[in-house]
Amino acid sequence: MKSIEQIVLGAALEILAKGDSGWLCTVVKTFGASPRPLGSLLFMDAQGQVFGSLSGGCIEDELLEKLQRGALASDRPEIYEYGVSPEENERFGLPCGGRMQILVEPMSASIDFCNMLTNLSDAIGSRRAMRRRVNLITGQWQLETVISAEPLAIVDETLVQDFGPRYxxxxxxxxxxxxxxxxxxxxxxxxxxxxxxxxxxxxxxxxxxxxxxxxxxxxxxxxxxxxxxxxxxxxxxxxxxxxxxxxxxxxxxxxxxxxxxxxxxxxxxxxxxxxxxxxxxxxxxxxxxxxxxxxxxxxxxxxxxxxxxxxxxxxxxxxxxxx
Missing domain, CATH: 3.40.50.720 (NAD(P)-binding Rossmann-like Domain)
Structure with missing residues (x-):
């Protein structure tokens, strides 16, 4: 049985390998209670297919609406914040006082992205911990093998996210x-x-x-x-x-x-x-x-x-x- 990370990354790889584009969405910061933990993933393709989960529905719907309006991140990663007001908490189904930041990364059907996704999926499948660094200005990835997984963090305009083996x-x-x-x-x-x-x-x-x-x-x-x-x-x-x-x-x-x-x-x-x-x-x-x-x-x-x-x-x- 595959982990949710393998399912999301596998779907992204399959879509990009066909020449289509999409967006990888990651919960990068939470404040108070949140419906999904830090590091939760979702991949959305240009047709609106969704793999994974960020909130259980409402935030996903908001991202789909941005996609339909052509307002979703296009040239570089963007961070969207949800739950900044009681009205947003109610609208997005977030617990009282809960806030989330979602990193949305546009991904093209490039060899680099496909290779990165393949290497990351292989590492998870073989129970090796791997770290991805994402430059939040350029969107470029770097991967490195690590001994053990550490909590997700954003340091100096860089996302540092570790993928450990499934428990x-x-x-x-x-x-x-x-x-x-x-x-x-x-x-x-x-x-x-x-x-x-x-x-x-x-x-x-x-x-x-x-x-x-x-x-x-x-x-x-x-x-x-x-x-x-x-x-x-x-x-x-x-x-x-x-x-x-x-x-x-x-x-x-x-x-x-x-x-x-x-x-x-x-x-x-x-x-x-x-x-x-x-x-x-x-x-x-x-x-x-x-x-x-x-x-x-x-x-x-x-x-x-x-x-x-x-x-x-x-x-x-x-x-x-x-x-």
Whole structure:
């Protein structure tokens, strides 16, 4: 399954490769609440086809109206601001006090643009982080490979936008909680892989879009481990969960979590110490998993887990681990 960035950039490449022109639109600044996060993309062609989303509809309609009037950016990038008044908030469906700046870049059917889009799409597809710099005066692009993605910024008339790999979520155990987590994570554009060595559990799995793996847990962790992958164990069976955790805690993963009570988590840590996992490695474990919001049902626990992942992704502050 492709990420929204791959879909938008792929559509732009296909349209430009046919000799048509279009506009790449990016959310470059937000104030207060906004319907789409910083860096959200949309591509619009000269016929008004739209790929991606900036606001859920109203801002897209405004850009289409500019296109029909011939008032959309033509020779160089332009930044449009929305939500500068309560009337605009209501008109564009923005939350109260919300404002957005949208960079609109005219793109012609040039070899340079096609090559840039191809390189950027390939990097995302192969899980390499890449940075694009856009000169806001001339519209020229530069691409460079980076170790990790940083937040979008505008510095000295230059847009600096990083494209990181799509986040992956490897769930150990095909059960009801995994179903709830998968449904939320898929809606949040994670790639979800569910690993369970038990054939009967895999046969009962029904979530469309979540991939099933028959690997042993440690093999699955090794297969998918990178800094953009989270691993969460959910089976309550130490023979399965501990096998995954032993591998996960030595890999460069974004997040390692384990389901269980405070008491269960303490026992798990003791077992991992006996398996020669260091204190420093064990300290990476989020257990009990998820934010402490008093969750009880499977969907509430799934919400707490995805909220914790969102918190970690959006903040550089260290999150206090449960337990």
């Amino acid at each position: 992956r979520l490897l769930l150990i155990g095909a059960n009801e909680l995994a179903r709830c987590i998968s449904e939320i994570a898929l809606a949040m554009d994670y790639r979800v892989i569910v690993c369970d060595p038990r054939e009967d559990r895999r046969e009962q799995w029904t979530v469309v879009g979540a991939e099933l793996s028959a690997f042993m847990p440690d093999e699955a962790v090794s297969e998918f481990a990178d800094p953009y992958t989270a691993v969460i164990t959910l089976t309550h069976d130490p023979r399965i969960d501990d096998m995954a955790l032993m591998q996960a805690l030595i890999e460069p993963l974004f997040y390692v979590g384990a389901l269980g009570s405070v008491r269960t988590s303490a026992k798990r840590r003791e077992r991992l110490k006996q398996l020669d996992i260091s204190d420093e490695q064990i300290d990476r474990l989020y257990a009990p998993v998820g934010l402490a919001i008093g969750s009880k049902s499977a969907m509430e626990i799934a919400l707490a887990i995805m909220a914790q992942l969102t918190q970690l992704r959006s903040s550089s502050m260290k999150v206090v681990r449960g337990g």
